[in-house]
Amino acid sequence: MLSFLALLSALSQVLVREVSSKPMAPFIRDTIYALASASGRAGVAVIRVSGPNADAALQALTDGPLPALRRAVIRTIYDKTNSDRIDRVLVLRFNGPGSYTGENVVEIQCHGGYAVVAGILSALGRITGLRLAEPGEFTRRAVENGRLDLTQAEAIADLVEAQTQAQRRQALRQLGGHLGMLCEDWRTKLIRAAAWIEAAIDFADEDIPDDAALQSRAALEEIRAQISAHLHDERRGEILREGLQIAVIGPPNSGKSSLVNALAKSDVAIVSERAGTTRDVIEVRLNLKGFAVILADTAGLRESDDAIEREGVRRARARAEAADVCLLVLDGAAPEPDGDWGLEADFTVWNKADLVVKRTRPGLWVSAKTGQGLESLIDRLAGYAQTGMSGEAPVLTRARHRSAFEEAEDSLGRALETKPEDHELVAEHVRRALNAIGRITGRVDLDDLLDVVFRDFCIGK
Numbered sequence: 001m002l003s004f005l006a007l008l009s010a011l012s013q014v015l016v017r018e019v020s021s022k023p024m025a026p027f028i029r030d031t032i033y034a035l036a037s038a039s040g041r042a043g044v045a046v047i048r049v050s051g052p053n054a055d056a057a058l059q060a061l062t063d064g065p066l067p068a069l070r071r072a073v074i075r076t077i078y079d080k081t082n083s084d085r086i087d088r089v090l091v092l093r094f095n096g097p098g099s100y101t102g103e104n105v106v107e108i109q110c111h112g113g114y115a116v117v118a119g120i121l122s123a124l125g126r127i128t129g130l131r132l133a134e135p136g137e138f139t140r141r142a143v144e145n146g147r148l149d150l151t152q153a154e155a156i157a158d159l160v161e162a163q164t165q166a167q168r169r170q171a172l173r174q175l176g177g178h179l180g181m182l183c184e185d186w187r188t189k190l191i192r193a194a195a196w197i198e199a200a201i202d203f204a205d206e207d208i209p210d211d212a213a214l215q216s217r218a219a220l221e222e223i224r225a226q227i228s229a230h231l232h233d234e235r236r237g238e239i240l241r242e243g244l245q246i247a248v249i250g251p252p253n254s255g256k257s258s259l260v261n262a263l264a265k266s267d268v269a270i271v272s273e274r275a276g277t278t279r280d281v282i283e284v285r286l287n288l289k290g291f292a293v294i295l296a297d298t299a300g301l302r303e304s305d306d307a308i309e310r311e312g313v314r315r316a317r318a319r320a321e322a323a324d325v326c327l328l329v330l331d332g333a334a335p336e337p338d339g340d341w342g343l344e345a346d347f348t349v350w351n352k353a354d355l356v357v358k359r360t361r362p363g364l365w366v367s368a369k370t371g372q373g374l375e376s377l378i379d380r381l382a383g384y385a386q387t388g389m390s391g392e393a394p395v396l397t398r399a400r401h402r403s404a405f406e407e408a409e410d411s412l413g414r415a416l417e418t419k420p421e422d423h424e425l426v427a428e429h430v431r432r433a434l435n436a437i438g439r440i441t442g443r444v445d446l447d448d449l450l451d452v453v454f455r456d457f458c459i460g461k
Contacts, residue, residue, distance in 0.1 A: 031057065033124045034133035035117060042112030047120055050138055053129045054104040058091065060127050061120070069093050077108065079123045086119040087111055101138050102145025143442060149180040150442035154398060158241060165290040166385075170240050170395065179394040179401070183440045186223050190434050193219040197427045217420065220430070224412040227405050230396060237395025238402070239324055243285060243292040244385050247323035249316055249343060252300030254331045255351035258368035260284060260297040263378070281319050289382035296323065301343075317343065325384060332356045332365060346384070349377060401440055408436035 031051025037044070049057050055066055060080065067073040070092065077086045090109040099105040110116050124130055139156055142148045148156075155174035162168040193216040239245075248256045264284045282297040296319050299312030320326050325346045332350030348363035350356075354370045364380065366373035396402050415429035437443075 031130050032133035032137055033057070033121070033130055034138070035121065036107070036138070037112070039117075040112075041114060045110050045112035045117050047108040047110065047117070047124070048133075048138060049106040049108070049124065049130070050099075050101045050103050050133075050141065051130075052104060053127075054106040055093065057124060057127050057130055058093070058106045058108075061123055062091070067091055067093055069095055072109075077110070077120055077123070079119060081123075081126060084119075086123065087116045089120075097145060097147070100147065101141040102147045103141060149177070151179045151183075151401075151440060152177060158397065163285075164287050164292045166240055167292055170237065170397065173394070174397060179396075180441045182394045183437050186226070187434060187437050187443065189219050189223060190430060190437070194427060194430045194434065197423055197430060217416065220412050220415055223433075224409055224416065227409045227412070230394075231402065231405050231409060233395060235396075235402075237397040238399070240292070240395075241397045243294040244325060245294050245296065245323040246325040246327055246381065247296045247298060247316075247320040248327045248329055249298050249301060249320045249345070250329035251331070252302055254300070254329045255368050256300070256329045257282075257297050259329055259349070259351060259366065260295055262368040262371060262374055263295060281315055288378055288385065291382055291385040293381070293385070325381070327381075330363075332359065332361065347377075347380065404436045404439045408433040411436065 029052065031049065031053035033047065033049040035045060036048040037046040059066065061077050062075040063078070064075070067075070072090050072092050075089055075091045077089050078084065079086055087110045089111075092107045092109075094100070094105040094107075096103040096105070108120060110120060121132075125132065136157075139148065139153050143150060143153050152175050155171045158171035159168065159175065162171055196216045248260055250256050260282070264286060266284075281299075284295050284297075286293045286295055298316030298319055299309065301313055301316060304310050304313065320343050326343060328343070328345035328348045329351055330348065331352055333352040333355040350359070350361055350363050350365045351368055353359065353365040353372050354367040356365070359365045364373060364377050366377055368374075396405060411429045411433035415426045415433070418425045418429065420426070
């Protein structure tokens with residue numbers, strides 16, 4: 001038994017190496033620089049330099065000794081090609097691996113005027129061994145040097161893009177490593193299960209415990225169930241990140257466009273008493289009580305001989321079917337709402353409440369003209385968003401996360417459907433699941449993944 005356990009331990013280490021990322025070079029040799037803060041005029045701008053020549057670059061721009069690590073000091077930046085003083089700045093130094101990128105880093109906090117920033121960047125560009133950073137390259141190096149996993153890197157991009165408090169909170173949770181830690185926990189358990197399966201193949205003559213196969217199968221079933229639960233989360237992470245899609249539908253002249261304008265507090269849609277004015281889908285992004293919302297005004301639903309209007313109605317139906325929320329707007333002042341549109345609405349809103357004294361019809365009553373009832377409608381929509389998208393459990397925020405989870409779930413399902421004695425096939429399915437989970441955090445296929453993840457980053461991040 002001892003010899004088998006020793007072999008199993010060695011095998012586990014082999015499996016860890018097989019599913020881990022490719023070994024990184026000990027150090028990235030070129031040094032990069034870029035404006036790390038937003039471009040344009042500001043009170044303060046931050047220029048970051050990262051790489052082995054970061055300290056040398058700082059010395060090339062300033063006089064005197066290098067400042068102590070992690071201590072902010074004031075220095076004068078010079079363009080030493082013409083002895084021109086560029087600015088008085090605040091300078092910080094960090095040594096790798098305890099920096100953002102895992103390399104030696106210098107941050108220059110200068111005045112945010114265009115001429116100052118351009119002057120410092122130009123001076124850096126004339127230093128031998130430095131080059132301008134590519135989009136997302138600072139964060140990419142942080143991933144390559146083990147400072148962040150891919151889910152945390154994506155969270156940084158989400159924090160930069162966050163427009164609502166809910167988006168900010170979700171990005172911060174992911175930056176804290178919640179999703180990455182979940183994947184690593186699954187990965188560790190799968191490696192242990194895979195070790196028992198591989199042992200049954202390679203050490204068939206050894207005294208393998210009778211319950212080894214049962215333990216492995218139980219682990220596979222548990223992880224598959226957990227992955228399935230995350231996949232069936234109604235896409236709340238992706239919706240929160242991208243915005244809740246609300247389709248505003250209804251018959252012509254019910255006040256859909258007026259309601260959209262009232263919610264947006266802007267004339268984004270044309271309002272006219274003439275039926276059929278709205279022909280295409282008009283989108284507007286809103287912040288409803290901290291949640292990102294994409295409100296879509298659609299063509300009035302009715303039969304028409306006009307080919308363009310028929311296309312507008314078709315698009316309205318398609319948008320309603322694809323939306324996360326369907327908001328049916330009806331004319332509350334009309335004697336009877338006409339038409340059966342074959343669409344299921346999440347909310348029914350009776351518009352023109354200012355013209356109706358007795359409101360007996362069930363639903364929300366509003367007046368896009370006077371604003372009556374709008375706050376109640378906003379509260380209902382925000383409550384719907386909060387119920388569907390809030391939670392502390394790690395969520396999938398991108399299509400690549402969902403794709404990898406689906407592949408892992410499918411592979412584990414195939415492993416469980418395979419006869420237990422067919423160890424080779426079971427092991428292959430488990431390896432595929434490990435590979436899929438590893439892609440979430442960047443444990444495998446890192447070079448290909450990095451190109452996909454960082455191509456949409458801005459320069460300076």
